[in-house]
Amino acid sequence: MTSIINVNLPQQSYEIAIAPGILDQLGQYLADLNLGKKVLVVSNPTIFKHHGERAIASLKAAGFEVASYSLPPGERYKSLNSIQKLYDIALENRLERSSTMVALGGGVVGDMTGFAAATWLRGINVVQVPTTLLAMVDSSIGGKTGVNHPQGKNLIGAFHQPRLVLIDPEVLKTLPVREFRAGMAEVIKYGVIWDAELFSQMEASKNLNQLRYIKPELIDSILTRSCQAKADVVGKDEKEAGLRAILNYGHTIGHAVESLTNYRLITHGEGVAIGMVAAGQIAANLGLWQQEDTERQNALIQKAGLPTKLPDGVDIEAIIEALQLDKKVKAGKVRFILPTQIGVVTITDDVPSETIREVLRAM
Structure with missing residues (x-):
């Protein structure tokens, strides 16, 4: 069908x-x-x-x-x-x-x-x-x-x-296993920003890191619900004037890490996973969501076989500097997408640099 x-x-x-x-x-x-x-x-x-x-x-x-x-x-x-x-x-x-x-x-x-x-x-x-x-x-x-x-x-x-x-x-x-896992990062993103039901379906699955271990019904749900989420957001905001920015959850720090490793060390999905871990912890440190939600998100990222730590040798100050080159910087302020609960996020440009440093040091 x-x-x-x-x-x-x-x-x-x-x-x-x-x-x-x-x-x-x-x-x-x-x-x-x-x-x-x-x-x-x-x-x-x-x-x-x-x-x-x-x-x-x-x-x-x-x-x-x-x-x-x-x-x-x-x-x-x-x-x-x-x-x-x-x-x-x-x-x-x-x-x-x-x-x-x-x-x-x-x-x-x-x-x-x-x-x-x-x-x-x-x-x-x-x-x-x-x-x-x-x-x-x-x-x-x-x-x-x-x-x-x-x-x-x-x-x-x-x-x-x-x-x-x-x-x-x-x-x-x-598809090679690593590339499949990279895609799962974006699927988890939709669960966090838009679709709590999709997040729960993935939590209930025994395995998320290889296609052959995932039931066909869940693959169908992953594809249809993720595409529907993207279609809903794009339909409301085609050119990223407002709402569409939420699709960048995990991408702000993820892109900086990709760029600093010359796009050779990690895949885009691995960068997004690292970025989601960072954004989730920033949200918890700022009191926007519960620490247990951060842990639920990170557990799902690990279940999908994705990294939750920064690659060795990436300089934290270089990440802070790279954030200023992000397309989403406005008036010198870096825009972050931060979760408030599973399925809901907020857009803010009011994240102190020290909070970002603190979270990255712990990673």
């Missing part, structure tokens, strides 16, 4: 379609949207090897002219240089305004393809076909696209909503 979640936006609403085996229906879904005949599938070599042929076969069967390009894997290639290569391929294949870029991959592929689509010919169609848990529940939805600057993550980007998000849970079987 296919679950359909609607992302309702004033300019361009779209569907998130979730079903096992739905990758084989990609071409039909695009045909139903009446998109132009030229399609560029963007992936990376590993993902393309697993799923590229199926995606292309489905598109060709629906009458599309298909070209493909594989980006080098890894966050360090999420740069303007890589985008230039995508523009070259787009030009070579004469992509038009009605053409579509299909992002077949994880968050890096999705962000870069989305940014290339947003800026080629001042904006062409993009369809997101996420292949990692993290991309399925988070980065493929909501239209945030971008690349990294050497001094900070996603500093260059644009909002460009997809025409469709197509999620096939079966492709998770080819």
Whole structure:
């Protein structure tokens, strides 16, 4: 059975379609949207090897002219240089305004393809076909696209909503364990910021750190409830004017740690996990929520096989300094998303630097 979640936006609403085996229906879904005949599938070599042929076969069967390009894997290639290569391929294949870029991959592929689509010919169609848990529940939805600057993550980007998000849970079987765990960080985030029921479902599960140990019903719930949470938030605040900022829970310190380790030592999800541990403890120290809630959150993070301590050698003062480069800094103040109970958070820019230092020292 296919679950359909609607992302309702004033300019361009779209569907998130979730079903096992739905990758084989990609071409039909695009045909139903009446998109132009030229399609560029963007992936990376590993993902393309697993799923590229199926995606292309489905598109060709629906009458599309298909070209493909594989980006080098890894966050360090999420740069303007890589985008230039995508523009070259787009030009070579004469992509038009009605053409579509299909992002077949994880968050890096999705962000870069989305940014290339947003800026080629001042904006062409993009369809997101996420292949990692993290991309399925988070980065493929909501239209945030971008690349990294050497001094900070996603500093260059644009909002460009997809025409469709197509999620096939079966492709998770080819996902390395570490990448699956990275995605669980974003799922836990939704439990803390929005959906206490999802949090409780995960607490009741014996294991969260490997796909094969998690019941299919829970995977279904993880995907549908996480996507619904993201759709609800984005539908209320498309361009992060207010509410959407809560989706950055755990990301403020997480991004700083990622950046300081050159995007090589930890995954994005591991950074978010570390950031959630820090934010939870900051909230407890400021009296915003109970210490037992911090412990519940941290226990769930550990159950998912994610880190709760800072990586060795990361300088605390360097983290404090890196926070000032965060996109969410306003008038020199760092904006933090802090929990008040499981399922509810608040946005504040009134966190003393000494409180941040104190929490980071303990990690």
